[in-house]
């Protein structure tokens with residue numbers, strides 16, 4: 001880590017201990033997202049870290065961003081995920097938006113005054129994203145959206161939604177991306193999901209019923225929406241990876257601390273070789289994940305995105321988070337299974353990391369396709 005990254009990490013460690021930890025258990029039980037925590041993170045510059053300064057961002061690298069997200073995730077995967085997805089939305093507008101769109105939407109998002117959400121999945125199109133059915137029919141001055149989106153992170157608390165909808169033929173070439181805002185006529189919220197983990201971060205259905213979206217809210221051009229979504233997910237998968245690394249690190253920290261203190265058979269349980277080997281594996285896997293995430297982020301920072309590495313980083317780090325958090329519960333034993341210690345929450349929060357922004361099976365599809373191309 002460089003000097004700046006150490007400083008960011010220390011600042012966020014203080015923040016999470018002061019502002020997130022005291023109520024994290026209560027908020028998890030009550031599914032309570034606190035906008036004031038998100039806004040404070042915004043005031044500190046953590047809600048638009050990779051965006052250019054001219055639009056209110058901090059102009060930092062994806063490697064810096066990953067360090068920050070890992071640190072936040074040690075206390076709350078939900079706040080880290082909210083920032084990760086909102087930054088993905090900002091990156092889309094910055095990369096594919098015109099000057100007017102950037103000026104209009106980015107400052108509130110980069111400042112953390114408002115949240116952005118990414119809307120691709122539908123009830124019948126999850127992994128097969130190109131088969132989505134929400135339609136955007138061209139009319140005078142804009143488009144009329146009809147359909148619904150499912151499992152939307154920050155649904156209901158976000159103000160700015162990037163919505164992928166069909167403007168043309170079947171398949172990926174008929175998909176376009178739109179900026180839709182909370183409050184637009186015909187746009188409403190459906191069912192809020194009751195989830196195993198990520199309970200502080202709301203996940204909700206979005207419903208479009210003859211929702212008129214003005215022409216100026218189309219991103220880039222008709223038919224470009226699938227590529228916008230896929231290229232955004234390449235970055236999102238790296239940042240989800242960094243969240244997984246933070247979660248694994250916290251699970252490991254809790255396991256070591258507890259096993260050094262807990263005594264059975266007249267010795268601390270850390271001194272049993274069976275547990276030492278578990279923790280040695282947990283530490284090694286966490287470090288390997290961190291290095292892979294860093295490497296994938298570095299390629300982005302150098303301007304040479306590597307889709308295969310992004311998928312590898314997501315696959316490795318999220319599988320590791322699931323394994324490490326499950327092992328942490330095992331090491332803590334009976335108390336690990338209760339909410340007295342954070343490891344049961346970490347285990348619940350880890351599961352969806354293997355599912356969202358492309359299941360880990362989809363990551364393997366991306367990696368294998370890339371290998372085939374390299375070797376053909």
Ligand code: CAA
Pocket residue numbers: 085118120121126127128129130151152153172226227228230231233234307355356357358359362365366
């Ligand atoms: N960047 C730019 N363009 C890309 C791309 C990328 N990373 N990946 C593919 N494309 C382009 C291809 O080049 C191709 O274009 P051409 O026809 O012009 O050559 C086009 O997109 C179609 O590509 P594929 O043929 O590879 O598409 P596919 O239908 O076979 O799908 C897939 C590929 C990898 C399976 C893709 O559908 C996928 O990633 N599925 C998972 C979806 C996903 O991650 N959903 C998560 C939603 S968000 C979420 O989880 C929650 C949240 O709130 C954030």
